[in-house]
Structures are given as C-alpha cells and as structure tokens.
Amino acid sequence: MYVRELDPSASALDYYGYELRRAREAAGLTQAQLGSIVFCTGSLIGQIETAAKVPQRELSERLDAALGTDGLFSRLVGLVLRSQLPGWFRPFADLEARATHIATFQSQVVYGLLQTPAYARAVLEAGLTDALDEQVAARMDRQRVLKRDDPPLIWVVLDEVVLHRPFGGREVMREQLTHLLDLQDRRHVRVQVLPLGTGNHPATAGSFTVLRFDRDPDISYSENYDAGYMTANPSVVRDCSHRYDHLQAAALSIEGSAALIARVREERYAEQPELDGSAVA
Numbered sequence: 001m002y003v004r005e006l007d008p009s010a011s012a013l014d015y016y017g018y019e020l021r022r023a024r025e026a027a028g029l030t031q032a033q034l035g036s037i038v039f040c041t042g043s044l045i046g047q048i049e050t051a052a053k054v055p056q057r058e059l060s061e062r063l064d065a066a067l068g069t070d071g072l073f074s075r076l077v078g079l080v081l082r083s084q085l086p087g088w089f090r091p092f093a094d095l096e097a098r099a100t101h102i103a104t105f106q107s108q109v110v111y112g113l114l115q116t117p118a119y120a121r122a123v124l125e126a127g128l129t130d131a132l133d134e135q136v137a138a139r140m141d142r143q144r145v146l147k148r149d150d151p152p153l154i155w156v157v158l159d160e161v162v163l164h165r166p167f168g169g170r171e172v173m174r175e176q177l178t179h180l181l182d183l184q185d186r187r188h189v190r191v192q193v194l195p196l197g198t199g200n201h202p203a204t205a206g207s208f209t210v211l212r213f214d215r216d217p218d219i220s221y222s223e224n225y226d227a228g229y230m231t232a233n234p235s236v237v238r239d240c241s242h243r244y245d246h247l248q249a250a251a252l253s254i255e256g257s258a259a260l261i262a263r264v265r266e267e268r269y270a271e272q273p274e275l276d277g278s279a280v281a
Contacts, residue, residue, distance in 0.1 A: 006051055012079040013051045019076065021049040023067045038062040054080060054134040057141060084131065084138035088227050095219060095230075097145050099152045101212035103244050105194075105203050107159040109167065110176060113143050114156060114183060114191070119176040122168030151188045157247045160196045163264045174269040177261050184258050192251035193260050201250055202243040210240050 008018035024034050024045070031049070032042030038059060047053035055063075060073040067073075085093055096102065096113075104111050109123050120139045121132065129135050145151060166173050183189045194201065208222040217232040220240040231237070252260060 006049075011051070012076065012083045013054060016055060016073070016076045016080050017049045017051040019072065020045070020055075020063065023063075023069055023072075024049075027067055034063075034066065037066045054084060054131075054137060056137055057081070078141070081134075081138045081141040084134040086226075089223075092221050092228055092230055093142060095211055095213075096142065098213065098216075099211040100150075100214050102152050102154045102209065103212075103241075104155075104207070104209040105157045105159075105244060105247050106162060106207045107203065108162065108165070108207065110158065110162060110180070111154075111156050112139055113146065113154060114180060114189070115139065116172075116176050116179050118168055118172045122172055126167065146186075146189075153188050153190075155190045155192075155248075157192045157194055157244070157251050159194050160260070163193065163261060164268065166268075170269045170272070174265055174271065177265040177269065180261055181258055181265075184254065190254055191257055191261075192248060192254060193257040194247060194251045195260070198250050202246045208240055208243075210237065210244060 006014045006018045006021075008015040024031070027034075029037075030042065031045040035042040035045045038045075039062065040059060044053060048055050055073070055077055057074070057077050060077040063069070063073045064071050082090060082093065102113070109115075110119060112120070115123070117136060117140055121136050124132060124135050124139070146154075163177065167176075180191055184191060206222065208220060210218060210220050212218045217234075218237045218241075219230055219232045220237045221228060221230045223229065251257065
C-alpha cells in the first residue's frame with residue numbers, strides 16, 4: 001500500500017502527522033488499533049498521519065495518553081490550529097492570547113472569543129471560508145484564553161443589530177444569546193449592548209479592538225475583508241480608547257444589556273413547540 005511520505009518541516013500539520021505515525025509505529029499499533037483506543041476511526045488516524053485532516057485538541061490529549069508521548073501532541077496541536085487562522089490574523093491572535101485586558105466594539109457579529117461553535121460555523125460559512133471544520137476548530141481554540149488561571153478582563157460592546165442578525169437560524173442564535181447571558185456570570189467577561197436607538201456614535205467606521213498588557217505597549221486592531229491593521233502608535237491607541245469610552249457610556253448598563261439580550265432571545269428566537277401530528281381540520 002502506498003503511504004504518503006511527509007516532510008515534517010513543511011508545516012505544523014505535516015510535522016504533527018509525521019510524529020503521530022512515528023509514535024504509533026513505535027508502539028506497534030495499526031491505525032485501526034490506535035483509533036479504537038482513542039475512540040475514533042482508523043481512517044481518521046490515517047488522514048491525520050497524511051496531513052489530510054486537522055487534529056482536535058481533545059483527540060491530541062487522548063493520543064498522548066495512549067502513546068505515552070508526554071504531552072507532545074497536546075503541544076503540537078496548538079501550532080496546528082494556529083496555522084489554520086488566516087496569515088494576516090495570526091499576529092493579532094498571538095497578542096490576544098497574552099493580553100491582560102481586551103476592549104472591543106463589534107458592529108456585525110459576536111466577538112470571536114464569545115462565539116459558540118455553531119454560531120462561529122455560520123459566520124465563517126457566510127464568509128465563504130475554505131476548510132470550514134478547521135477554521136471553526138481554530139476559532140474555538142482561541143477561546144482557551146478564557147480558561148487561563150489569570151484570564152484577561154474582556155469587555156465587549158455589541159451593536160444591537162448583532163443580536164438581530166440571524167446567523168445560522170433560530171436555534172443557533174438562541175444558543176448564542178444564551179451563551180452571552182451565561183458569560184455574564186464570569187467576573188472577567190462583561191457585555192454591553194449599544195441600542196439601535198443610539199444616534200451619532202464614534203465608531204461608525206466599524207469594529208475595533210484595544211489590547212492592553214502588563215509590560216508591553218497597548219495596541220489597537222481593526223480589519224477589513226482580507227487584512228488586519230494593528231498598531232501601537234500611542235496617538236491611534238489613545239483615540240481608539242477614547243472612542244471606546246464614549247461607546248461604553250452610550251451603551252446600556254451590563255444589567256440592562258443582559259435584559260435586552262434575554263428579551264431578543266425570547267421574542268425573536270423562542271423555542272418552537274413540537275408538532276404532535278394531530279392536525280385539526
């Protein structure tokens with residue numbers, strides 16, 4: 001049987017596949033046998049070993065346990081998933097993972113760190129993204145920052161239109177809005193909504209984010225369809241920070257925002273009663 005030989009220096013995905021095949025063969029296991037141990041198919045193991053499929057973090061942890069590789073695949077999977085992000089976005093993702101304070105205004109969609117998998121899939125699919133499964137996995141992996149021992153303070157201002165734009169349909173939106181409400185219970189996550197009735201506001205140019213660090217300069221970030229703009233220019237960062245302050249002042253309070261999110265969830269995305277099949281003439 002022809003087995004594709006990988007160049008481990010070609011990419012993080014190739015390196016992962018190369019090391020997985022090497023560790024599996026050293027353990028004297030077939031792909032089917034290893035798959036049975038880690039609760040997946042041998043075919044999936046084969047696809048990962050030939051860099052045809054991107055591994056997930058949970059599977060990587062099971063592979064480490066099964067092969068006794070001392071966390072090798074759990075470490076490598078971070079590099080693999082990062083490589084699935086657009087090249088222009090990776091520098092921001094690296095800084096986002098190190099930030100101590102994230103302040104963001106979002107005018108179109110829920111901020112990536114607060115998205116559910118289904119909502120993220122709908123957003124990425126609408127953007128005509130290739131390798132959809134891999135892109136969703138990479139976006140979800142960014143959310144590991146929320147589970148840090150010292151997670152950043154994340155303060156999000158959402159334009160109310162974000163709540164009404166039905167990415168993925170009723171069930172997906174209901175789940176996403178429920179997730180936003182659940183996040184409000186975390187001390188390091190705060191969500192405010194800028195109501196539709198707000199007139200002039202200082203972010204008409206669109207979404208932007210300010211990252212703050214303990215020892216490094218603050219940065220501001222914005223993007224368009226195929227590029228991100230990141231700068232530590234003090235005057236630009238100061239201007240974005242001032243704009244964000246105005247947005248926070250114009251937005252509903254945290255409690256008022258939660259009430260609005262709950263109301264939109266029930267009015268627009270309420271669960272539909274199941275039909276019992278007993279139609280009435």
